[in-house]
Amino acid sequence: MTPTIGRAARTGQEAMPNPAREDAGTASPPTQRVVQVLELLSRHATERLSLARIVREAGLSRATAHAVLTQLTADGWTARDAEGCYGIGLRLLTVARRAEAAFPLRRTAITHLRALSEHTGTPVFLAERDGDSIVVTEVVGDPSAGWIRPGRRLPLAPPVCREFIAWTSEPERQEWLSTADPAHRDRLTHVLAEIRARGYSVERLADDSTPVLEALAALRDSPVTSALRTQLSSAITELITIDYLPDELGPENAVVTVAAPIRDTDGAVIASVVTCPDTRLSTTELSNLGTATVAAAQRITEGDPGD
Structure with a gap:
């Protein structure tokens, strides 16, 4: 399924922070924010991401993302280039290599x-x-x-x-x-x-059936009537x-x-x-x-x- 692209993403403007996304269901929201940033950077290990992109994709406020990245960079977990973009740091790479032994x-x-x-x-x-x-x-x-x-x-x-x-x-x-x-x-x-x-x-x-299958499964698992759920299950079975x-x-x-x-x-x-x-x-x-x-x-x- 193709993710919905919001206006901010289309125009390059920063998305509004989502407090519920930042804090919901976490015992330690500050720790969760650090993990979100590190996970995002690790998924783009060969790239350098701008602060605006990190704000948008991690769902954090600009102030929060900047504070997290400033501390992570100071400690060597992330690195900041001359253009102000961020990537994983040598300290994170060292820990990752040590963890491979497990x-x-x-x-x-x-x-x-x-x-x-x-x-x-x-x-x-x-x-x-x-x-x-x-x-x-x-x-x-x-x-x-x-x-x-x-x-x-x-x-x-x-x-x-x-x-x-x-x-x-x-x-x-x-x-x-x-x-x-x-x-x-x-x-x-x-x-x-x-x-x-x-x-x-x-x-x-077949790969071209996958988007249809995912859409039908999402509808089936959403709040719908029993009759519609049965019809959706039947459509999935046919695919x-x-x-x-x-x-x-x-x-x-x-x-x-x-x-x-x-x-x-x-x-x-x-x-x-x-x-x-x-x-x-x-x-x-x-x-x-x-x-x-x-x-x-x-x-x-x-x-x-x-x-």
């Missing part, structure tokens, strides 16, 4: 992600489980889907993230399925079994075709992503390797891509440091 999976995975991307000619990313969410933590190449970027968080909810659920216990699978749209549950049950059999999931939703079952594969198959699981020492799925062809593949090409993705995930599971 995430050994990413260090092990990155070599294999690069090799897989080079071998298949497709972008690749690593998705890690974080409680009830999945977080994109490493991206190699330039995926065509705009949502694929480091830090992007997705709910572990039907019908996506199936490779994280396929190998769980039967009670866990049933609990996950119980939260799915009733129209999808039978298909999802068969799809999970197929994913276990072949070793990977396939996302086949989504979940994965491929064996008898559905043809000469050409739309494939957005292929994902294979990474397991911990207990066998639980903690992450996945995801290749992103976003094109049409023959059955053989899809099988080969799936095999390569599974092999990379297996090497990461085994802790192979790669070359």
Whole structure:
């Protein structure tokens, strides 16, 4: 969905501060403001952002943003250039590098992600489980889907993230399925079994359907009548075709992503390797891509440091 662009954004004027956005639901609003600024700058790590842009995108008042940035810059967390624009500072970079030691999976995975991307000619990313969410933590190449970027968080909810659920216990699978749209549950049950059999999931939703799907889902989840919610759910069901079952594969198959699981020492799925062809593949090409993705995930599971 395309974000609504307000008058201030269109004209280059600063947006009015939103006190509710600054303070709502936070135990420590001053800390939250610092985090907002650092998160914004980290999303644009190779750029320098003007104070006006930071004010607008972080939803802070000019005075607040200036005060936060002045202190962060004085302490080395951010840097200010000659034009008065801001970026991340060396102190933040140092802390980030130290923090990498807490995430050994990413260090092990990155070599294999690069090799897989080079071998298949497709972008690749690593998705890690974080409680009830999945977080994109490493991206190699330039995926065509705009949502694929480091830090992007997705709910572990039907019908996506199936490779994280396929190998769980039967009670866990049933609990996950119980939260799915009733129209999808039978298909999802068969799809999970197929994913276990072949070793990977396939996302086949065409990119041009995504904006429509997101709009319908937002309407369905808003305060509407039961009759309208049922109609919206029906429309969503018609747009989504979940994965491929064996008898559905043809000469050409739309494939957005292929994902294979990474397991911990207990066998639980903690992450996945995801290749992103976003094109049409023959059955053989899809099988080969799936095999390569599974092999990379297996090497990461085994802790192979790669070359």
